[in-house]
Amino acid sequence: MSLPALVSKLPDVGTSIFSVMSQLAAECGAINLAQGFPDYDPPRVLSEALARHATTPGHQQYAPMPGLPRLREQISLKTARLYGVPAPHPDSEITVTSGATEALYAVLAAVVRPGDEVLVLEPAYDLYGPAIRLQGGVPVYVPLRLPDFRPDWDLVAAALTPRTRLVLLNSPHNPSGAVLTADDLRTLGQLLDNTPTLVLSDEVYEHMVFDGQQHRSVLQEPALAERSFVLSSFGKTYHATGWKVGYCIAPPLLTAEVRRVHQFVTFAVSTPTQHALADVLPDPELYTSLPEFYQQKRDLFAGLLRDHTRFELLPAPGAYFQLARYHRISSEDDVTFAQRLTREAGVAVVPVSAFYHDRRDHGLVRFCFAKRDETLIAAADRLRQL
Known part of the structure; x- marks a missing residue:
């Protein structure tokens, strides 16, 4: 046949x-x-924790679908401590994923419908466009200014339409390393005010900002936090990209949609790895x-x-x-x-x-x-x- x-x-x-x-x-x-x-x-303390949990009875089976409660609790505490924002609720606002890649795909699959437009500031990580298109979405590319790769918010405003479902941010930026400022986030919040447009903020390099600057998370801009999915990566933070563990922070209604997809894509992330990360996350010196x-x-x-x-x-x-x-x-x-x-x-x-x-x-x-x-x-x- x-x-x-x-x-x-x-x-x-x-x-x-x-x-x-x-x-x-x-x-x-x-x-x-x-x-x-x-x-x-990775830091030795993390590798030792993984080795310990890999042989701990009961740590070889599925973790809960949203992630281990103890890891989600530590993510919540870290987020509040680092950004001075209300702690995301571990049960309803934090989801542990198989790397930020899976989180990004789950978000797009959850909220992008055929014909929806997604604004992508370009140059951009090569995953973004194909992942949008697989959902039937339409990537709308807005060029960043050269040579500093700063957003031109007038161009962003001109690209917004009633069909814009999502704006995709990445700061610190891959490939340029450019960093969004508080003014940038405030401007975007004003542009999206009174619209249903959501934000997906890829912040996997959040701990790599130099020359005395500080990373600004969309979680710190109230007008954005209420409509945003924020992605982070333990692989980037702990020099362990092969471990493929990340997470998504979002308001409860948005988190519920992400989990609808996550449970049928990955379901659960490596249990001993999550335990190891929960052990070391209370030590801020590592990041x-x-x-x-x-x-x-x-x-x-x-x-x-x-x-x-x-x-x-x-x-x-x-x-x-x-x-x-x-x-x-x-x-x-x-x-x-x-x-x-x-x-x-x-x-x-x-x-x-x-x-x-x-x-x-x-x-x-x-x-x-x-x-x-x-x-x-x-x-x-x-x-x-x-």
């Missing part, structure tokens, strides 16, 4: 650029500064130390590139990525340049055109500096040969 031809829901989507560049790095023996993961281990930790890496790598290469660096106020122009090195398009850099210089990067739906090329590549100092020094040494 012959099967009917399968019509793809995403015919124009191939393998993620991050997987492609990581595979090329492996094939070429290149230093991988492309994919956003550390090359160092309040991250700005200094990552700023040192940013400054080390940026200094090496400025002193020894012809890359032109853009500001990196947050996250753990460094954007760089390469026009003084090559006139190639960014995909060709990134591939040649991997093969010939032995350093893998991501072409920034991958973050644009139309593959717009601004002559930029993205380095990830969430690496050991010796890795960054070795990468810079290879790049100086260009």
Whole structure:
């Protein structure tokens, strides 16, 4: 029996650029500064907690669908302590998910209906567009200003229509590291006042903001908090991206909708992993130390590139990525340049055109500096040969 031809829901989507560049790095023996993961281990106290709970009787079975109560309680306390906001209710406003990726997909699946528009500030993480389209939604791309990647709120206002179901934010921003301010959030709150439009705020790099700045969560802007889903990632915070644990904070009615989807996508997240995270979350030093930790890496790598290469660096106020122009090195398009850099210089990067739906090329590549100092020094040494 012959099967009917399968019509793809995403015919124009191939393998993620991050997987492609990581595979090329492996094939070429290149230093991988492309994919956003550390090359160092999580805090020892966290790994030890996981080992302990992996052998604890009763911790090998399903956790409750919304997440372990003790972990949700600790998330609530941390959120209130960090942002000075009322503690989200552990039972009705916090859901533990299989990474922020699953949380993002669950939110979109829960609230985006066929024909709904979702505003995406671009460049944007490559998951956003396909996940919106899979729900029958229409991504509406609003360009961020270059070179600082700041929102143009007049453009956002012009893009809002009665069909706008959701505005998708990401701060600190991937790939640029740009950080939204309190004024930005206040302006967006005013734009959405008296509308039914919701907000999805991807804040997975919340603990990576530099130069004395502070991360501003939409939870701190009352006009947004009441209509927002806020996503965070333990993988980013604790250098454990492979653990795939994140969470979503939202008002009770919105949380109920997320859980309707979450229970049929993942149902429950690894039980011993949740116990381990609940053990370490009461210690704020593990995440309040991250700005200094990552700023040192940013400054080390940026200094090496400025002193020894012809890359032109853009500001990196947050996250753990460094954007760089390469026009003084090559006139190639960014995909060709990134591939040649991997093969010939032995350093893998991501072409920034991958973050644009139309593959717009601004002559930029993205380095990830969430690496050991010796890795960054070795990468810079290879790049100086260009």
